């Protein structure tokens with residue numbers, strides 16, 4: 001099987017695991033986010049399109065895009081039950097979502113519940129009015145990387 005260097009880098013990201021003894025609170029969230037990223041096959045919970053790995057791993061995936069766009073497309077942890085409502089940082093309460101999709105929910109006057117927001121986003125994606133053309137172009141390259149990743 002022939003793989004491009006970028007897909008090898010992408011695959012190696014998926015094997016990063018932190019030992020349990022290093023689980024401080026922020027580390028727990030980071031670990032849950034990473035696990036959610038893998039569980040979802042690198043795809044956003046809301047729009048189902050490929051995400052860039054989050055900040056600390058980002059330099060390992062080379063995409064030809066502005067820093068601003070990369071930031072919007074990176075993976076963030078979304079709490080299904082908000083922390084303010086007692087939701088934990090454990091994986092069962094965490095999904096991985098684009099920073100963009102995550103922030104757009106929180107910017108709503110009255111943020112929808114995650115499942116309802118997801119339906120709204122999926123409709124917008126189907127109508128091609130959610131992500132910009134530039135963002136879609138970057139994500140199509142990420143998709144190619146994902147397809148080359150051995151399972």
Ligand SMILES: [Zn+2]
Pocket residue numbers: 044045046047048049097098101
């Ligand atoms: Zn998304």
